[in-house]
Amino acid sequence: MSQKAPKKELSPIDIYKLLPKTNCKECNQENCMAFATKLVAREVNVDHCKPLQKAEYAKAFNTLHDLLKPPVKEVIIGVGDKACHVGGKLVMYRHEFTYFNPTAIAIDVTDEMTDTEIVSRIKSTEGFTYEYIGNTLKLDMIAVRSTSGDADKFKNCVKKVSETTNLPLILCALNASVIEAGVMVIPKSRSLLYAATLTNWKDMAELALMYNCPLVASAPNDLNGLATLAKTLKAYGVQDLVLDPGTFFNDGLVDTLNNFTMLRRAAIKVGDELSGFPLLGLPLSIWTNKGDLADDLVKWREAYVAGMLITRFTDIIILHSTEGWVQLPNVILRQNIYTDPRKPVAVAAGFKAFGTPNENSPVFFTSNFALTYYTVAADLESSKTSAYLIIVDAEGSAIDSGVAGRKLTAEKVSDAIKATGIENKVKHRKIIIPGKASRISGEIEELSNWKVLVGPRDSSEIAKYLIDKWQP
Amino acid sequence: MTDKKDDKNAGIDVTALLELLTKFQNCELHDFQLETKNLELRVDGGFASLPGLKLPNVVPTKPAALLQQNFTLPIENYPSSITEVKLGATKSEGGTRGRSFTLGGEKSPAFYTFESPVIHKPVVTLDVFDMEVPLSKAVKMHVKEVMGDPAAWAKLAVEKFGADMVTIHLISIDPLLKDASAKSTLKTIENVMQAVDVPLVIGGCGDPEKDTALFEEVSQAFPGERFLLSSFTRDMNIENIAKLAKKNNHAVLAFTPMDLNMARELNRKLYDYLGREDIVMDLSTAALGYGLDYAFTNMERARLSGLLGDAELAHPMSSGTTNAWAAREAWLKMDDKWEPRELRGPLWEVTTALTLLLSGVDIFMMIHPAAVKTLKDVINNLSSGKKADPSKYLDWVSAKI
Numbered sequence: 003m004s005q006k007a008p009k010k011e012l013s014p015i016d017i018y019k020l021l022p023k024t025n026c027k028e029c030n031q032e033n034c035m036a037f038a039t040k041l042v043a044r045e046v047n048v049d050h051c052k053p054l055q056k057a058e059y060a061k062a063f064n065t066l067h068d069l070l071k072p073p074v075k076e077v078i079i080g081v082g083d084k085a086c087h088v089g090g091k092l093v094m095y096r097h098e099f100t101y102f103n104p105t106a107i108a109i110d111v112t113d114e115m116t117d118t119e120i121v122s123r124i125k126s127t128e129g130f131t132y133e134y135i136g137n138t139l140k141l142d143m144i145a146v147r148s149t150s151g152d153a154d155k156f157k158n159c160v161k162k163v164s165e166t167t168n169l170p171l172i173l174c175a176l177n178a179s180v181i182e183a184g185v186m187v188i189p190k191s192r193s194l195l196y197a198a199t200l201t202n203w204k205d206m207a208e209l210a211l212m213y214n215c216p217l218v219a220s221a222p223n224d225l226n227g228l229a230t231l232a233k234t235l236k237a238y239g240v241q242d243l244v245l246d247p248g249t250f251f252n253d254g255l256v257d258t259l260n261n262f263t264m265l266r267r268a269a270i271k272v273g274d275e276l277s278g279f280p281l282l283g284l285p286l287s288i289w290t291n292k293g294d295l296a297d298d299l300v301k302w303r304e305a306y307v308a309g310m311l312i313t314r315f316t317d318i319i320i321l322h323s324t325e326g327w328v329q330l331p332n333v334i335l336r337q338n339i340y341t342d343p344r345k346p347v348a349v350a351a352g353f354k355a356f357g358t359p360n361e362n363s364p365v366f367f368t369s370n371f372a373l374t375y376y377t378v379a380a381d382l383e384s385s386k387t388s389a390y391l392i393i394v395d396a397e398g399s400a401i402d403s404g405v406a407g408r409k410l411t412a413e414k415v416s417d418a419i420k421a422t423g424i425e426n427k428v429k430h431r432k433i434i435i436p437g438k439a440s441r442i443s444g445e446i447e448e449l450s451n452w453k454v455l456v457g458p459r460d461s462s463e464i465a466k467y468l469i470d471k472w473q474p
Numbered sequence: 475m476t477d478k479k480d481d482k483n484a485g486i487d488v489t490a491l492l493e494l495l496t497k498f499q500n501c502e503l504h505d506f507q508l509e510t511k512n513l514e515l516r517v518d519g520g521f522a523s524l525p526g527l528k529l530p531n532v533v534p535t536k537p538a539a540l541l542q543q544n545f546t547l548p549i550e551n552y553p554s555s556i557t558e559v560k561l562g563a564t565k566s567e568g569g570t571r572g573r574s575f576t577l578g579g580e581k582s583p584a585f586y587t588f589e590s591p592v593i594h595k596p597v598v599t600l601d602v603f604d605m606e607v608p609l610s611k612a613v614k615m616h617v618k619e620v621m622g623d624p625a626a627w628a629k630l631a632v633e634k635f636g637a638d639m640v641t642i643h644l645i646s647i648d649p650l651l652k653d654a655s656a657k658s659t660l661k662t663i664e665n666v667m668q669a670v671d672v673p674l675v676i677g678g679c680g681d682p683e684k685d686t687a688l689f690e691e692v693s694q695a696f697p698g699e700r701f702l703l704s705s706f707t708r709d710m711n712i713e714n715i716a717k718l719a720k721k722n723n724h725a726v727l728a729f730t731p732m733d734l735n736m737a738r739e740l741n742r743k744l745y746d747y748l749g750r751e752d753i754v755m756d757l758s759t760a761a762l763g764y765g766l767d768y769a770f771t772n773m774e775r776a777r778l779s780g781l782l783g784d785a786e787l788a789h790p791m792s793s794g795t796t797n798a799w800a801a802r803e804a805w806l807k808m809d810d811k812w813e814p815r816e817l818r819g820p821l822w823e824v825t826t827a828l829t830l831l832l833s834g835v836d837i838f839m840m841i842h843p844a845a846v847k848t849l850k851d852v853i854n855n856l857s858s859g860k861k862a863d864p865s866k867y868l869d870w871v872s873a874k875i
Contacts, residue, residue: 095778097771114874134763149872174871196871200540207536222864225545233543238536254862255855259832260588267548276543287870302821306848309825313770313832322875326812330803331762331825338767339829347768373764377802399731400765402800403758406680407731408709441650460802 012069014038020062020069022053041070043344044092044102073270074278074317076103077216077242079143079194080170086142088244088317089280094270096343104340105312107332108143108172108320110286113150113159120159124167126324132333135376139333145196145286145320146184148175153183160184164191172196172218172320178205185213194218194318196282197246198235200227207238215242218282222248223257225264232276244318245277249284249311251291251303259314266315280317283308289322301328308332312339348398349375353422357388361429362474364389366457366464367415368436369396369404378461385465390427394418401438412445419450430474436461549589552781556580557750558594559725559790561639561702561837562673568698568723572671575638577754577790577836583777584834585856592857596831598850599639599675600631601796601841604662605646609841610805612819616843624662625669632670635843636850641675641704642666647688648679656687660695667696675702675727675839682710689715697722702837704792705729705756708740716747725752727792732758732765732772734779738786750789754837759793761801762826769793770833777834790836798826799841820844828852 018038029050031037040046048054048070054063076090086106093099109127111120124144132139146163148156156175163171164187173184174196181195197220198206210217217240221227228245235243247261248254268277285308292300305328308319312335321328348370356379357363368378370393382389395418396410404410419425419433431452435443437459447454458467556578563569579593606622616635620627624642631637642663646654666674676692678685689703693715703719705727706712719726728744730736737755744753757776760769773791780788798804804822807815823845827838831849840846 095771095774096767097775112874147871147873149874151872176868176871197868199868203540220868222867223862224864226543229543229545230540234537234541237541248862248864248867250862250864250867252855253858253860255852256585256587256858256860257862259585259856263586264545264548264588267550268545271550272546272548274546274548277545284870287867289875290866290870290873298817302817302848305821306824306828306852310828310832310852313829326808327814327818327821330812330818331821334763334803335766335825335829338763339770341767343767343771347765371765400760400800403731403760409731460806462802462806 012042014042016069017041017066020066021051022059022062024053026053028052041066044070072102073273074266074280075242077244077280079106079172079192079216079318080168081190081192082168084168084170085192086170086318091266091270091315091317094266094315096339100342100344101340103317104336105316106142106318107308107329107336108145108318109141109324110145110147110174110320110322111159111163112147113152113155115159117162120162121166123324124163124169128167128169130324130326130329132330133380134334134337135373137337139337141329141333143170143172143194143318145172145174148177148180148184151175151177151180153177153180156180157183157187160187164188170194172318176202178202178209181206182209185209185215189213192216194244196220198231200231203231203234204238207235207240210235210240210242211238216244217242218244218246219279220246220248222246223250223254223261224248225261228265229276232279236276243279244282245279246282246284249287249307251288251307255307255310259310262311262315281315283311283316283319285311286320286322301325304328305332309335312336347372348395349393351393351395351418353390353392353418353424354379355388355390356382357386359388359390359427361427363387363428364434364468364472364474365392365424365428365432366390366434366436367392367394367418368461369394369399369401369410371396371398371400371404374400378464381461381464385468387465387468389468390424392418392422392424392433401436405439405441410439410442412442412449415439415442415446416449419452428474432474434467434472547588550582552582554781554783554785554788556777556780556788556790556836557753559751559754561597561675561700561725563698563700563723567700569700570667570671571673571699574673574700580777580781580834582781583774584832587856587859591859594836595853595857596835597638597837598636598846599641599837599839600635600637600846601641601643601677601839602627602631602666603643603645604659605652607645610799610819612805612816613799613842615816625665628666629669632672635846637672637846638850639673639675639837640666640670641677641839643677643679644688645677645679647681647684649681649684651679656684656691659688660691663692663696667699673700673702675704677704682707686710686715690718693718693722693724700724702727702754702792704839706740706744708736708743712743713747716744720748720752725754727754727756728789729756730758732760732768734772734776734787737776738784741786741789750785753789754792755787755789756792756794759795759797759826759830761798761804762822762829763801763803766826766829770829773830773833773835791834792837792839793827793830793835795823795827795830795838795845796841798823798845820848824848 021034025033074089074091079086090102171193197218219231265277268274285304301323396404399409433452434455434457440456443454558578562571562574582590628640644659646652701724776787804819820842827849
């Protein structure tokens with residue numbers, strides 16, 4: 003195995019030494035040290051340093067590029083603003099830094115589906131959105147499968163798909179001439195080709211080179227075979243690889259997780275370049291071996307195995323089920339796992355006006371835990387009412403755990419009421435508290451001299467609550 | 475991989491010659507004088523990506539056959555393992571339970587079976603409440619017949635839902651609910667013990683004073699049963715209840731709100747009265763979408779620290795996975811495209827559980843029967859020691875679904 007020492011932790015000084023030290027600010031940073039710090043934090047790209055691009059700095063540029071190169075290669079699939087960046091991982095565990103490039107989720111269509119069905123699956127994939135704490139969660143790619151084995155049918159299908167969507171594509175067939183028929187239709191698409199195997203690798207490698215496409219190497223449950231393929235394809239000149247060690251269910255689940263884990267560990271902790279590529283997971287493959295299982299149970303398995311793969315290092319997954327109940331837990335899980343753990347969990351304490359509140363408008367409070375705050379804020383916005391919201395410093399806890407853990411106390415609520423100056427904004431003295439904070443309602447009344455109204459346990463019911471209960 | 479022994483002994487690379495030849499990254503020319511007229515300069519490597527500089531790429535010689543390469547298992551050695559904690563006691567062990575469970579014992583991160591087999595399978599304990607409680611519709615439909623009858627609920631959990639253990643939540647003692655006396659719970663526990671013979675978790679109400687009284691009563695009333703007392707917190711006066719737990723052979727769940735320093739601190743306090751083998755940690759579980767990332771990473775860190783030698787964190791971990799239902803997406807009636815919530819809800823609990831399973835949780839407190847079944851199936855799959863069958867895997871490409 004081609005190995006090199008695992009990357010040690012980079013310090014800004016290591017990077018600074020290699021920069022031009024001109025403090026020219028062309029990168030929009032104050033000075034070269036600030037730029038170095040941002041490079042280490044991966045907040046800027048080395049290409050942003052203009053002087054470094056001069057020939058005299060070529061060696062330093064090269065060294066920097068190598069120092070900053072992630073142990074898992076970043077591969078770009080597709081072109082334009084919908085292009086998907088996958089891989090590019092620096093660490094094995096998210097607390098060690100953060101994970102980059104969230105797992106891309108692809109939905110399949112086949113060359114034996116009717117045009118209507120193809121268009122409908124693509125539209126539902128493109129149309130999938132879910133608003134979650136200030137982010138719009140989406141699906142990312144379309145996988146086109148050749149179920150017919152017929153090159154013309156595949157070609158027509160790829161044509162139809164590419165006319166329908168700008169999403170990046172994964173072209174799936176084991177026969178290179180079928181793939182070729184498809185990729186010829188979209189020669190500049192940088193579609194991901196699935197797959198080079200131990201038998202067809204040469205033809206697939208030729209296609210990948212000819213059309214400048216990233217290529218999946220597939221060796222199901224055979225890491226020696228996968229290493230052999232990766233080494234061969236690299237030597238052949240194919241630089242952008244994605245690895246498919248196989249996704250297996252039931253008794254095969256443990257091998258599945260082990261393979262993904264070993265590949266990622268080999269890449270990051272050992273520095274094995276042949277393992278240092280994005281990993282492909284195939285929850286969809288449950289459908290090929292479903293036996294007598296009812297469809298809903300197959301979808302259920304597809305869903306939870308997708309979740310396990312997102313947690314265990316997978317960079318791309320292909321799913322068949324498009325149902326919202328299958329997708330929702332996984333797009334949220336992906337968002338959670340790929341949230342930057344370096345960022346604070348809390349929003350600033352204080353208060354915020356919604357709509358155009360006046361002296362008779364209701365006053366709420368919530369915790370400064372980011373998730374809680376954004377949820378409540380979104381509900382207040384969608385309720386179309388005008389109100390004040392006090393954000394209490396609960397040390398970043400949710401309401402219930404804050405009350406239980408004494409991080410959200412009556413003292414803090416009472417202090418926040420005074421500190422925000424809300425007493426000058428409204429005439430009444432009534433505060434609506436979260437239903438989950440009812441335990442401290444008496445104490446809040448005592449300390450603040452405000453009348454406490456216990457509001458709903460979930461902020462989705464605020465609009466209804468105000469209609470039913472609120473009087474200034 | 476089909477044969478791990480072979481892989482471990484895999485030889486070093488002898489066929490990487492070609493790769494080696496194309497690997498040069500830098501090329502420095504010193505005191506270089508040029509007198510020819512036609513020069514072809516070839517430089518390979520990182521220069522190619524340098525904007526503005528156009529340097530020719532070396533075209534590698536394409537291999538004509540596969541370049542064989544073995545994958546070397548990336549095994550790590552951990553200096554420590556996770557402490558084993560026993561729950562429940564059979565007759566021969568001094569209690570009355572039909573069986574006991576051992577948590578912990580791990581020698582590697584969760585289900586890294588390529589370096590260490592599963593020592594003790596994680597355990598699932600089902601929630602039973604001692605009075606009627608508000609529950610999500612998707613949960614309630616499965617237990618509404620037995621609400622208010624904890625013994626019947628426990629029987630249903632074990633016999634029909636496949637629970638390994640039962641958690642009896644004695645919330646009736648909550649001053650904000652019935653404010654029942656600690657003593658009044660003993661009859662309930664007795665009834666549950668008659669109804670099922672699995673080990674029990676004794677759950678308090680969250681009020682530090684009432685829970686202290688509860689654990690005093692329960693420890694002494696059921697000596698030798700090896701209950702898991704849920705939970706001991708930093709704001710409780712733990713001396714007496716910890717002593718009583720030790721004396722009467724019960725285990726303790728140490729709860730902290732998602733902060734490893736607090737977890738260490740609480741464990742250190744408990745070590746004054748209890749053995750390491752008496753303590754399970756609850757590091758807090760947040761629901762999928764509502765902080766699961768913090769819970770996951772906190773537990774993953776704790777487990778890695780424990781394996782690397784931080785004895786104060788080398789305890790089995792518990793997860794209050796029922797918290798998954800605090801996420802509104804688990805229970806809310808949403809637009810049609812997200813329905814049915816009868817599937818979405820338990821899948822929320824499953825996803826929360828499986829994510830934490832992979833961080834190293836040893837005992838799950840859960841509520842929905844479908845979520846419990848799935849988690850147990852996955853645990854059995856992951857512990858089976860069986861191999862994947864790759865022979866038909868690639869059929870997925872052409873499968874007519």
